[in-house]
Amino acid sequence: MNGLLQQDVNKETFTINLGPQHPATHGVLRVKLVMDGEYIVEAEPVLGYIHRMHEKMGENRTWAKFLPNCGRMDYLSAMSYNHGYVAAVERAAAIEVPERAEYLRVITVEMNRISSHLLWFGAFVLDLGGFTPLLYAFDDRELILDLLESVTGSRLTYCYFRFGGVYNDIDDAFIAGTREFIKRQRKRMPMYDALVTKNIILIKRLKEIGHISKDMAIRYGATGPVARGSGINYDVRKNEPYSVYPEFDFDVPVYEEGDSMARYMVRMDEIEQSMRIIEQALDKLPEGEIKPKKAIKLVKPEKGDYYHAVEAARGSFGVRLVSDGKNQAYRLKLRSPTYSNLSLYGEATKGMLLPDALALMGSLDLVIPEIDR
């Protein structure tokens, strides 16, 4: 605190639960906080309140039957999880994917990333106390959900990818709708910038709050916008190119400060980058097949284990599958980015004020079923 009121040591600490049912945790995460007045002495996240046994289901279902599960882990960027799982199985079983299908995958993944960042933006500012941006962000997000629903059939938990391609082709209405959405969103972003980003209250709440250093990101394995906010230029689409990403020119926003404001700015800039990718993908969309002639139901990768990582909205989502040649996974491990991003919460919030710890938790962009799997 300061010179005047020296902290007397033998004051008791107070333990409260930022419990499973709490508006700021956006799900069922529980954090056991040992508090000394307003200051956090020790914060320990407790997980498992929404553990839904995805990895156990991976072992007792065939490869194709596990597809619906992918959309239900991180339901905000479900398309990237579809992409991660399907690409891992394609790498294991050496399945070819036609060019047009790869483009459709990139378009839908990037649109899903924008809708995930928009929802994060609304929910994050809601945590800090501002209610109206949530309504604006959801309004834009509904447009994306309409477009994606017209192609995939569902609003949230997509199951759009198949082994070797995608389920449905896009029509001109989708392309026109997407271009219209991008034009409208480019006009909305300056408004969000003026309404929220330059708002002195938000700046005061986020600047120099929740510092995550590069070394901490290495020791905890934080990836995605959390790492890019601390000056680490790591984006799986650039560092580990997969699908047709090398053909698009987009840049990866990286901020050096490592505080909550930096992570906020990274995600706001990424919305613009995703729109650039979608536009280029729509311009260069090739004609051709979108899925193999005969639908692949029997997938038999040879023995051994395979790993594939994709850039989900929250970081590098990796799928490690161990196959023993059968039509079923022997072991399916899903490396979820928020699991590692959250593991640094205990060290990052030592000695912090409680409201700042909530700002830090919001800036980590948590989706709890992805952590608990």
Next chain:
Amino acid sequence: MVQQPILDHLYVAAFFLGGLLMAVGPFIIAHLFSPRGTRNITNKTQQAIECGVEPIGDAWIRFGIVYYLYALMFLAFDVDVLFLFPVALAYDTTFAIRDFVEIVIFVGILSLAIIYAWIKGVFKWETKSYNPR
């Protein structure tokens, strides 16, 4: 003919009763109209709300003096406003300057406490560093 003072007393009593009724009324209505008791499974109805899990430890602990200071400052200014009411009533338009100066002096002396606390840095909430326990 009811003398003037009794009438005034009646006014005060009426206001007092009205205030009391406004305060206690909702409790009475709620008590009368709401069902008594609630369905429960593990009868934790009376338990303190802690996001659905058991509260850990006791809430009645000793904590930093600073939070008490805030209460003190609020109390000082609350009473300060209380004293300004009569001044506002008896604000004499002819000698307005005199009354205004009195108010400024009165409020000024009280806000000295705030200035002292400000200089001493009570309002700065930096991050503290705890040696890991």
Next chain:
Amino acid sequence: MLLAKIKEALSSLYENIQETEETPDADAAAAVEAEDTAVASAAEEVQAEETAPEQEESKPEEVAEPEEPAPPPGPKETDYKAKGYHLDVDLPPEKLPEAAEILLREDFFIESITGVDWIDDEQLEAVYDFNHFDELCRVVLRTRTDRENPAIPTISHIYQGANWHERETHDFFGIKFIDHPNLEPLLLPEDADFHPLLKDFKA
């Protein structure tokens, strides 16, 4: 370049394995083997000056021949396109903390720890994934321990991120991580004593 550097650094772990397990008698190793270790020790000097890790100095310069009927134990490079990772390192459990220190020194970050239950050959395997932020190079450390009382030394004092991964692997497979700070269930209820991802788990 990073791949070669880390390969050499990790292969240094294998020298003292042979030393501790058997008396280091200089065998007539295959020519390529000698040349390989020569390159290894040369690179080691370069690497020693560069990062000057005190741990490298402690290793004796004279390198015992790692003699193994199977291909020499040591980091094996795998084809990234087919498998998804660059280096596959099979280690005995007690070598793990050392390997983790080497990887942390090269700024590798920990991606995940996966448990695998090989029930046919009575073993539990823990697969550690490491990757690098600046240059793509995924290193996979594998250790096996027997299924009866599986125990692997913890690396959570080196990589704090591994703390949760190890607790989760303990939840699902029952692998005891030696001197892990708090090895309670993470994803399962606090009083859970079953390990669901074992092949012989009955609900």
Next chain:
Amino acid sequence: MGNEVVQPPIIHFDTLDKILGLGRANSLWPMTFGLACCAIEMMATGAARFDLARFGAEVFRPSPRQCDVMIVAGTISKKMEPAVKTLYDQMPEPKWVIAMGNCAISGGPFVFEGQYGIVEGADKFLPVDVYIPGCPPRPEALIEGILELEEKVTGHRRWPRVEAK
């Protein structure tokens, strides 16, 4: 244990119950209690386009003491079950429960032989009033569920029912 009848209020007669029922039905305050994917659809229902405010149910109260209806939106895992029971206890009467989504109705896509983690359905331990199928159910389905609950509270349905043409 959860469905014993509660003692009626001190003053209650038929028309008063009707009036109070009308008031309660049109201001159902749900609890912010999103578990999983259905919670996002619940947020979308509360947001601008589907606008739960038209039916008086847009005030999502965090504390159980101030809410009337608990919308169980998502999967209830075995670790979460005691917390759900505690929250249900701490809600004052009159209270209702809406089971939103297949997970809350019957465990949904996570029920398989030998599953160890979830409770298969909220009605295993909660008296559920309205079931909303879907995975996740669309916001319109949640609004229909709220209207269904309003019909249950007041006895008649004020809003037109949607007929498939």
